[in-house]
Amino acid sequence: MNFSLLEIFKRKSHLPLLVGDRPFTYSEVWEESRKTAYQFQEMGISKKDRVGLLIEQNENSLFHMLGLLMIGATPALISPKSSTSERAYFTQTAGLKTILKPETLKVEKLTPIENIETGIILFTSGSTGNPKALELSFDNLYYSAKGSIDFYKIGKEDKYLLNLPLNHIGGLMVFIRCLISGAQCILSQEDSILKHRPSIYSLVPAQLIRLLKNKELSSILKDSKAIIIGGDRLPEKYFDKTLPISLTYGLSESTAQVAASIPGTKEMKILPHREVLIRDNGQIGIKGTTKFKNYLIDGKKTSSDSIYWTQDIGTLKDGRLEVLGRLDDCFICGGENMVPAEIEKAFLNIDKIERVKVVPIRNEEYGHIPVAFYQADELVEDLKIKLKRYLPVYKIPKHIFKLEDHDIKWPKNKLIELAQRKIDVVTY
Template sequence: MIPPEAGFRLIHQSQCYTAEDFSRLQEPLRHCLQALGLKPGMTLVCRFRDRFLYAQLLFLLPRMGCLFLPLDPDLPSAISGKLLNAAGEHILLQDGAALRNPDHKCHGSVAEQPLESGAPCLLLATSGTTGRPRLVELTGDALQHSARAACDFLQLEQGDRWLACLPLHHIGGLSVLLRCAWRGATAVLADGFSPRHVLQQLYEYRITHVSLVPTMLYRLLEQKTRPPDSLRVVLLGGASSSQSLVDEAMQKDWPVCPSYGLTEAASQVATVYPPKPGWQEGEAGMPLPHMELEVQEQTGAIRIRGPSVACCYRQETGARFPLLDADDWLDTGDVGWLDDASGLHVVGRRDDMLISGGENIHPAIVEGVFSECPGVGQVAVTALNDACWGDALVLLYQGTALPETVKRWARERLRAGFLPRYMLPVDELPRNALGKLLRSELKQIARERLQSVKA
C-alpha cells in the first residue's frame, strides 16, 4: 500500500491532519482492531458512513497484514451477503463506534506485519449495474502504479488540493486519497455530496482537482455558480457523460476532463487532459502512461493491459477466478473505437447491445440523441421482447415533455430502426451510488410503466 508522503495533508471538518498525525491516530485504532480479533490475513469489512475512519483504515490495514473491504452501506442484504462469503475470513463492522470509542485501554505498541506490495490489500465490489456485483482483488503494487500514473498525467503537485466527495466504497473515491498520499498533496474529505457544500469547499480551500460523476456535475451546474479560478481539473467518470452536460459545463468554465476507468484497473485507464474544447460524446482521451489499450477490429471489444490491472475476481465461495488471458490482457466488457491519434472512444457495455429489426443498437447511442431533446432530462433506453422486432426499444425519461412531442422530435433525427416504439415518462431512473444506470432494473420499470399507461 502507498504510505503517505511527508507533504500529505488531509482536511476533514475544518481539521488539517498531517502524515504524522495520521500515524499517531492509527495506534489506538490498531489496538481496537486487535481486540476485536482481527489478525494478519483476515479482511476487515466496513459498512458505515464515517469517511474519516475509512481514510484511516485504508492506510492502516495493510500495515497490519490485513485486507480492507469497504461496502456500500445501502447495499441490499442479499447482495452484501454474497460479497461477505467471497471475502473469506473476515470481521464485519456495521458501525464505527467500536473504533471511535474503544471500551478497553491500549497498552504499548503493536508489532507491524505489513503485507507484501504484490499481495492483495484491497477488495472492492464492482458496480453491479447488471445485478451481479463481484469482488476485485487489488494489490499494493497495482494501487501504487495507478496513483503514480494519474499524478503524472494530471500534473498533480505538492500544494495542490483534491476534493474527495465520491463514495469511499468505490475506487474513484479511494483513488483521490491514494494519489494525494503518493504525491504529498492535500485531500479535502467532504462528508458526502451536497452541491452547496461542495461549491463552498471548492472556494474555501482553493481546490485544484475534483472527481465527479455526471449526476454530481449536473447538480452543481443547477446552482448557476462558476468554479473558482484555482480549479484545473474536473475528473469526470463513473458513468457515461452526455454531450449537452459537458458542453454546458465547459461554457461555464468548468475544466471538465472526461475519463474512462474501471475497478479492475484500479481506476483510470484513459482521460481527456487537458480539458478539450469540442469534446465529442463517448470520447475518453489518451491512455495513461502505465496502460496499454487495444480495440478489436471485428467486435469493438476494449482490452487493457498494465501493472495496475487486477488478476482475479473472488467468487461467492471465496475461490478466485482469473481475469487475464495468457498474454495478460483484460477484456473490459466494453465496446468502442480508437481515433487517428489513438484516443479512446467508448460506446458502452457489450452486454447492453440490443438487436431490433436485425440491427445492432447500443442504448447509449440512442440515449445520447434524446439527451438533446427539449423538455427531456435524464434518459435510459431498454427493450421489451417483441415477435416482430426482437427487441422493441423503449425510452424512459425524466422531464416535462409529452411523449407525442418527444416522438415527433425524434422522428426527425433517428432512422426507423433506432426510434423507440414507446416513450415513457418516469419520476426517476434507477442508479447506483455513483449515478450509473442500473440497466438490470430497466425492463421491469418499462413493463410496469407501459401497463399503467395502457390501463
C-alpha cells in the first residue's frame, strides 16, 4: 500500500497541516483522530465496517474521518443536509452499519489503534438518477493526489483553501493533496482569504464569479499560484489571463481530476497516473490507478471493468483533451445533431448570464427541440438576437426561460418536465 496514514503523519509530525479555528500540526491531527478512533471502538465499530459520516466543513469532521480509517473502518461521506429518506437509501445501497452525526467526541483514554486503512465511500451526484455508492481505494486517493501535486508543484510552502464540500470528491481531494504534499489546508471561513491569502484554490465557476465581484478579493486571487476550476463550464468572459486559472475535467469515478490546463491557459493535458481513451463516437473512457475501485449495490461490491466509459464526449490529440459535451444529452432536431453544451457555451458569452442548461423537448414536427434555462441577476433582453452572433438560427432555442438559483441544479428529467409545463402555458 503506497498511502499509509501512519507513515505520512510520522514523516511530517511538526509541520502545520490544518487551519480552522486554530492551527493543527500533523501530530496534533493524529492525536485528535486517535481519540475519536478509540470512541468508535467503544461504540462497537471495527475494521471492515462501512460507516456513514455526516461530514461538515470543520476540523472535527476530519478527525472523525481519519479516526474511522485508523481502525480499518470505511467511512461513507454524507452531506449533513441530506434528508431522512436519502440517508435510508445510502444505508441500504452501501450496506452501512450506522450513520454518525457530526458532534464533537471528547475522549481522554487512548488505546493502541490497528492501522488497517481500507478506503472511502462517496455518493455520486445522481444527476441522471439515484446517487451511486462508489468505493475509492487508498491507491486511488494517493495517485490522484500525487498527479495533481506534481502538476501544480504543491509543497509545504503552499496554503490550499478548502472551500468545497468534503462529501464531494473535489473537497475530499483538497484535504488529501494537503495531507500528502505538506501544504496547509485552510478550512474556509468568512475571512479566510483575507487572513491567510491562500496560494491554491479549488472552486466551481459560481464561487469564482462571486469572488471576482469583490475588488479586494479579486486582487488577492491574482497573486495565487493556481485557481483550479471544475464542476461546470466557466463562462468565457470570466477567463482572465491575469489570473492563474486552471481549467480541469474530472469526476468521482476518476478520483477527481483527469486533465487540467497549466494556470493561465486553456488547453487541458492528461495528468500523471491517468489514462484516457476515446471511442469512435467521441465517448471518453478512463483507466489507470485513479479509476475507482467499484460500485456498491445493496451493500455488495459490483465487478469493475479496467476501463470506465463516461457519458462525456470529447477529442484527444497529443495528450490534450477537449470535452465537447454529454453523450446522453445529444439529440436530433429536424435531422440536425444538437449538442446542448455547444448551445450553452454560446449563452455564456452573453453579459449577465452566469449559468445555463439546455434540454430536449419532444416536438411533433421536429422530433425534439432545444429549450434553455438560464440564471442571471436580472432578465436579459433580446437573447435570441444576441445568440445569432454565436449560433446558426436552427440551434437557437425557441423557448428560453429565466430561473432562480435552485432550479437549474435539478436533474435533467425534472428540468424537462418543467420546460414542458412552461411551454404548455405559453402555447395555451
